[in-house]
Amino acid sequence: MDSLADLGTMPAVEPMEPTPYRVTHSRRETVDVTTLTLVPVAAGLASVLPGQYLMVWAFGVGEIPISVSRTLPTGEVLLTVRAVGATSTAVVGTTVGDVLGLRGPFGTAWPLAAAAGRDLVVVAGGLGLAPLRMAIDAQVAQDPTRLSVVVGAREQPQLLYADDLQRWTAAGARVHLTVDAAGRSWHGAVGTTTAVLERLAERHEMAFVCGPELMMTSGARAVVGCGVQPSDIWVSLERNMHCGIGHCGRCQLGSQLLCRDGAVVRWDHVERLLEVRGR
Amino acid sequence: MTGSHAPVAVRLDPRVGLDALVRLLAADGYRVLGPVVRNGVVEYDDVMSGDDLPTGVTVEQAPGRWRLHHDDSGLRFAWTPGAESWKRYVFPARQEVLRIRRTDGSFAVTRPAPPERPFAFLAVRDCELRALAVLDRVELDPSHPDPRYAQRRAGTFIVAVTCGTPAATCWCTSMGGGPQPGTGYDVRITEAADHHGHRLVAEAGSERGAQVLIRLAATAVDEHDLAAVRSVAEAATQSMGVRLDGAALPTLLADADDSPHWQVVAERCLSCGNCTMVCPTCFCSTFSDHTALTSDGSAVVETVREQSWASCFQLDHSALGGRAVRATTADRYRQWLTHKLATWQEQFGTTGCVGCGRCTVWCPAGIDIVQEAAALVAERARLNSAGDFRT
Ligand SMILES: Cc1cc2nc3c(=O)[nH]c(=O)nc-3n(C[C@H](O)[C@H](O)[C@H](O)COP(=O)(O)OP(=O)(O)OC[C@H]3O[C@@H](n4cnc5c(N)ncnc54)[C@H](O)[C@@H]3O)c2cc1C
Ligand code: SF4
Numbered sequence: 001m002d003s004l005a006d007l008g009t010m011p012a013v014e015p016m017e018p019t020p021y022r023v024t025h026s027r028r029e030t031v032d033v034t035t036l037t038l039v040p041v042a043a044g045l046a047s048v049l050p051g052q053y054l055m056v057w058a059f060g061v062g063e064i065p066i067s068v069s070r071t072l073p074t075g076e077v078l079l080t081v082r083a084v085g086a087t088s089t090a091v092v093g094t095t096v097g098d099v100l101g102l103r104g105p106f107g108t109a110w111p112l113a114a115a116a117g118r119d120l121v122v123v124a125g126g127l128g129l130a131p132l133r134m135a136i137d138a139q140v141a142q143d144p145t146r147l148s149v150v151v152g153a154r155e156q157p158q159l160l161y162a163d164d165l166q167r168w169t170a171a172g173a174r175v176h177l178t179v180d181a182a183g184r185s186w187h188g189a190v191g192t193t194t195a196v197l198e199r200l201a202e203r204h205e206m207a208f209v210c211g212p213e214l215m216m217t218s219g220a221r222a223v224v225g226c227g228v229q230p231s232d233i234w235v236s237l238e239r240n241m242h243c244g245i246g247h248c249g250r251c252q253l254g255s256q257l258l259c260r261d262g263a264v265v266r267w268d269h270v271e272r273l274l275e276v277r278g279r
Numbered sequence: 280m281t282g283s284h285a286p287v288a289v290r291l292d293p294r295v296g297l298d299a300l301v302r303l304l305a306a307d308g309y310r311v312l313g314p315v316v317r318n319g320v321v322e323y324d325d326v327m328s329g330d331d332l333p334t335g336v337t338v339e340q341a342p343g344r345w346r347l348h349h350d351d352s353g354l355r356f357a358w359t360p361g362a363e364s365w366k367r368y369v370f371p372a373r374q375e376v377l378r379i380r381r382t383d384g385s386f387a388v389t390r391p392a393p394p395e396r397p398f399a400f401l402a403v404r405d406c407e408l409r410a411l412a413v414l415d416r417v418e419l420d421p422s423h424p425d426p427r428y429a430q431r432r433a434g435t436f437i438v439a440v441t442c443g444t445p446a447a448t449c450w451c452t453s454m455g456g457g458p459q460p461g462t463g464y465d466v467r468i469t470e471a472a473d474h475h476g477h478r479l480v481a482e483a484g485s486e487r488g489a490q491v492l493i494r495l496a497a498t499a500v501d502e503h504d505l506a507a508v509r510s511v512a513e514a515a516t517q518s519m520g521v522r523l524d525g526a527a528l529p530t531l532l533a534d535a536d537d538s539p540h541w542q543v544v545a546e547r548c549l550s551c552g553n554c555t556m557v558c559p560t561c562f563c564s565t566f567s568d569h570t571a572l573t574s575d576g577s578a579v580v581e582t583v584r585e586q587s588w589a590s591c592f593q594l595d596h597s598a599l600g601g602r603a604v605r606a607t608t609a610d611r612y613r614q615w616l617t618h619k620l621a622t623w624q625e626q627f628g629t630t631g632c633v634g635c636g637r638c639t640v641w642c643p644a645g646i647d648i649v650q651e652a653a654a655l656v657a658e659r660a661r662l663n664s665a666g667d668f669r670t
Contacts, residue, residue: 012426013426014376014377014388014426014427015423016377016566016584017377017388018379018388020385020386022385059381059579060568060570061568062567062568063566084600099384101379238599238600239597239604240595240596240598240599242565246417247418247564248563248565249563249596250563254536254617255625257626276536278604278609278613279536279604279605279610279613
C-alpha cells in the first residue's frame with residue numbers, strides 16, 4: 001500500500017508555529033503606543049517587504065496581526081503596537097529580555113517598484129504610519145524629491161516617529177503634518193489629512209494610504225483629486241485575522257481574503273465593496 | 280490514484296460481499312469509516328463489518344426536515360447522508376495544532392502525532408467526493424498547506440456510491456455534479472435491484488481499487504449489471520432536474536450586494552450558524568490558545584493551540600476594533616450565500632457549494648439556499664431588464 005508511505009512525506013512546515021524572538025529594545029512612542037525591537041532567539045523569519053505583517057504571539061494570552069514598521073540589516077524587526085485589548089496590551093507590556101512568538105511575514109507589499117520614477121504621495125492617519133514607514137524609508141533612499149508625505153494624528157503627542165519625520169524632511173521629501181485638535185504648542189495645520197491634500201492641491205502619480213478605514217476612503221478620493229488614477233492608489237485594510245494564510249476565513253471582503261490578497265490592495269479593487277455597509 | 284488500470288468490475292452480494300470489502304480494507308491497515316444509523320440519523324463512524332452499515336433505510340428530506348424510515352427492502356444504500364460529512368475526519372471540529380512549553384528563556388513547540396492509519400471512506404456520494412476536493416483546494420493550497428489536514432487526508436481509500444434515490448433537497452446536478460461519481464474514487468458501488476436480482480456492482484477507479492476487487496474473488500459483472508449501473512444513474516439524474524445554473528452564479532450574484540432581498544431572508548434567519556456547521560466545505564475556524572492555571576500560582580508553563588470550526592454567523596467572526604464588521608443578520612447571510620455560491624470561485628478556483636442540500640435541511644427556519652439564490656438571480660434579471668445597469 002503506497003498510501004501509507006505518503007504519510008511520512010507530507011509538508012513538514014507548520015504555518016501556525018511561532019518562532020521565538022527576544023525583545024531587545026522598547027520605546028514608548030505615545031501614551032499607549034510602543035515600538036518593540038525584536039531579535040530572533042535562533043533562526044529568524046524570512047525577510048519582510050514594506051507593508052507586510054507578522055502574527056505576534058504572547059505566551060498564554062493570544063496572537064494578533066501587527067505590521068512590520070522597520071527591519072534592521074542585523075535581523076531585528078520593529079513593531080509599533082497600540083495597547084487596545086488583552087493581547088496588544090501584553091505585547092506592549094513586554095520588557096527587554098522577554099520572548100514573543102512571531103509568524104510570517106504575511107500579505108502583500110506596497111508596490112515600490114511601480115512607484116520608481118513617479119511622484120508618490122503617502123498619506124498616513126495615526127498608527128497607519130507604522131506599516132508605511134519602510135516604504136517611505138525606501139522611497140527617501142531612492143528619490144526623496146518626488147515624495148510627499150501627509151501625516152495626521154489626533155493631537156501632537158500622538159504623532160509617531162518624530163526623528164524619522166525630520167530625517168525625511170532633511171532628505172528633501174515634502175512632509176506635511178496635521179492634527180485634529182491643536183494644543184498650545186502646535187503651530188502647524190489643523191484638520192484631516194484629506195483637508196491637507198485638498199488645500200495643497202499638489203499633483204501626484206501614485207498614492208499609498210493607510211489609517212482608519214473612513215480616513216482611507218476620503219483620503220483615496222482626495223488623491224484622485226490630485227490627479228492620481230484609482231488604479232494607482234493603494235490602501236492597507238484591516239480585518240479580523242487568526243491565521244494569516246487564508247485558512248480561518250475571517251478577513252473576507254468580497255472575493256478577497258485580505259490576509260493573503262491584502263492587507264495592501266489596489267483602491268479600485270475595493271472601493272465599491274467598502275461602500276457596501278456590513279460587507 | 281493512477282489512471283492506467285484494467286477495467287475491473289465485480290458483482291457483490293449486498294450482505295456477504297459488502298462485509299468482505301469492509302474486512303479486507305481493515306486487514307489492509309485502513310481505518311474503515313462508513314455510514315451507521317445512530318440517534319435517529321445516519322452518521323459516519325468506524326465500521327468493523329458489513330452489518331454495521333444500514334439495511335432497509337430511507338430518508339425523507341425537506342427544508343428544516345430530515346426523517347429516517349425503515350423498510351424491509353434490504354437495500355444498503357437507499358439512504359441519503361445526514362448532517363455529518365466526511366469533513367469531520369479530515370478537518371475535525373476541534374483539533375490540537377501545537378503544544379508550546381516555556382523553556383529556559385524561550386519556548387519549545389511540539390506537534391500532535393499524525394494518524395496511525397489512513398482512512399478508508401465507505402459510501403462516499405458524489406457531492407461528498409466533490410466536497411473533499413473543494414476542501415483540498417483550501418487546506419492544501421500550495422503556498423501554505425495545512426500539514427495536519429495533509430496527514431489525515433494522505434492515502435484515503437475512497438469507496439464511492441451511486442445515489443439511486445436522491446432526496447428532494449439534493450441539487451448536485453445544478454452544481455457540477457450528479458448522482459453518479461465520475462472520478463476520484465478507488466471503487467464505485469452501484470446498488471441494483473431489478474429482475475436480475477439485488478446486487479452491488481463494484482467498479483474499480485484506480486489501480487489499488489482494482490487490486491482490492493480482484494482479491495475479493497467475486498464474480499465478474501455481465502452486461503446486465505453494467506446496464507443496471509447506467510439505468511440507476513440515469514433514472515436518478517432525471518428525477519432531479521436542474522434548479523439553477525451553478526456555474527453562472529458568480530457572475531449572476533456579482534452585483535447583488537445592495538439587494539433588498541438580504542433583509543427579506545434576515546427576517547427568517549436566526550443567525551444560528553447551523554447551515555455552516557453542516558456544510559461539508561465550510562472551513563472558517565478559530566485559532567485559540569488554551570492555558571491551564573497552575574495550582575500554586577506559579578507561571579504557566581504550557582499552552583495548547585487549538586483550531587475549531589467557526590461560523591460567519593457568529594458576531595465575533597468579523598470583530599474589528601471593538602465592533603463587528605458584519606453587524607446584522609442580513610450582512611451575515613449575504614456573506615454566507617455569496618461566499619458559497621460566488622466569491623469562493625475567485626478565491627480558490629472552485630465553487631464553494633456542491634449542492635448536497637444540508638444547509639437547507641438542517642436550517643431550523645427551513646431557509647432554502649436554492650430558493651434564495653434563485654430569488655436574487657430573478658431580482659437581478661428584473662433590474663437589468665429595467666435598465667438599471669450598474670458598472
Ligand atoms: C494586517 C493588520 C496589521 C495591523 N498592524 C497593526 C500595527 O502595526 N500596530 C497595531 O497596534 N495594531 C495593528 N493591527 C491591529 C491589531 O491587530 C489589533 O489591535 C489587535 O488584534 C487587537 O487585539 P487585542 O487582543 O489586543 O484586542 P481584542 O481583545 O481583540 O479587542 C480589542 C478590544 O479593545 C477594544 N478596542 C479595540 N480597538 C478599539 C477601537 N479602535 N475603538 C474602541 N475600542 C477598541 C474593544 O473593546 C475590543 O473588544 C493590525 C491589524 C491588521 C489586520
Ligand atoms: S440560514 Fe438557517 S441555519 Fe443558517 S444561520 Fe440562518 S437560521 Fe441558521
